[in-house]
Amino acid sequence: MDYGRLALVVAVAAAAMAWAPGTTRRVAAWGAPQPLAPCMYVFGDSLADNGNNNDILSLARANYRPYGIDFHEGPPGRFTNGRTMVDFISDMLGLRPPLLPPYATARPADLPRGVNFASGASGILPETGNNLGGHYPMSEQVDHFRAAVGDMGNSSAFRGNASRLTEHLGRCVFFVGMGSNDYLNNYFMPDYYDTAQRYSPRDYTALLLQGYSAQITELYGLGARKFVIAGVGLIGCIPYELARMNNDNRPSGPNTPSSVGAEDIAISIRIGGGEGRRRRSSPWSNPNGGDGGGGSSGSTETNPTPNGAAGACNETINSAVAMYNKGLLSMVKRFNRGAQLRGSRFVFLDTVESGKDVATHAAAHGFTVLDRGCCGVGRNNGQITCLPLQRPCDDRSAYMFWDAFHPTEAANKIYAAKAFGSNSTAEVYPMNIRQLAAL
């Protein structure tokens, strides 16, 4: 047998086994790298969406240029210039190919290795994000996973052996990142939603966590065991919020089309508006300090932004988010005690803590701009999101934010590395994703 032919046979066999769950050990024996986890499923919003909204009627879509301008590996639909945080994580786990397909276009054969259910504009509450149009709320993403489990159970890969499927799913990483839109596109959007009238921030947190916990319990019932729960970042410091805070008219940079009446457009879609001034602090200073749980320690120090911009975070929003993250961490701790969801393991990603660390060491990461989107319109490039065919900044790796809401690929890569490998329990609690996968 000639070696070319042998190599082909081996490659085909390896591919077949990589596809068949439960045989990763044998794939390793053939010399192919063995993934740390055989599969990963993703539930979330636009921070993780990789194209599930492409074919639905929604403003929360990113399948147009310049979104994905640095992404060449697959279909468009990511809300950034390149890869998302979960794209990097599936790669770090050793999944091959490294990217998960969106559920919307996944083939049955993709399901055992993992798919991405995330949907831009979605939240824990079903009505969250309705102001932007269609999307798949958390409960529908879980419904999609339920359907996927049904399909897998009947597939030849598991030969109708339910315990084999359960065993497989128990080794997968379930990444869940929800909640940003329950604030941005619900609670703090009083013209569309009455939740702020009906709930105090504390009661709203309780409402969200109740829904969250119910959906996690559903996933557990379907076979999920290894959970990664991402907290909400400092959304009071994103360019969108900074633009609303900064009443001074700082120049918006060379990429802003000066002919566009940004102010007028902004107001007409209810993004603009300079409400009364409140106590100001700089972006990325955390009004609640960092106690490793996104909670409060009462620290009030402020850090200037590395680029010297006189920015100001919206602390009303940040303190509501701090309360939510604290509750989320408590939920993770409660689940890890194991009385309810036996045999499950949870990791909490403190995105606030990671974001602050990145901002503090911005220069070391090559970031020079922390308070403006690379692509956008108006103050901080944050009043309107990046428009079709708009020209983004050239030095994308120098920006933490790609648009008014979403990090650049460069920032996503750092967040992913922290989630995957950080040894700081302030960032990953009680362990990192690498350790979770190895359990």
Ligand SMILES: *[C@@H]1O[C@H](CO)[C@@H](O)[C@H](O)[C@H]1NC(C)=O
């Ligand atoms: C899987 O099998 C069940 C039970 O026979 C059946 O109800 C279901 O429709 C099947 N699903 C698929 C996708 O074939």
Ligand SMILES: *[C@@H]1O[C@H](CO)[C@@H](O)[C@H](O)[C@H]1NC(C)=O
């Ligand atoms: C189902 O799969 C499990 C685990 O792989 C195995 O131990 C068991 O023998 C299988 N059952 C049948 C009926 O094939």
Ligand SMILES: *[C@@H]1O[C@H](CO)[C@@H](O)[C@H](O)[C@H]1NC(C)=O
């Ligand atoms: C912060 O955001 C809230 C909610 O959108 C808003 O009501 C408030 O006016 C903002 N604060 C400032 C100083 O702009």
Ligand SMILES: *[C@@H]1O[C@H](CO)[C@@H](O)[C@H](O)[C@H]1NC(C)=O
């Ligand atoms: C975390 O600790 C492990 C084991 O001590 C080490 O190999 C790894 O480099 C550390 N990771 C980071 C990001 O420091």
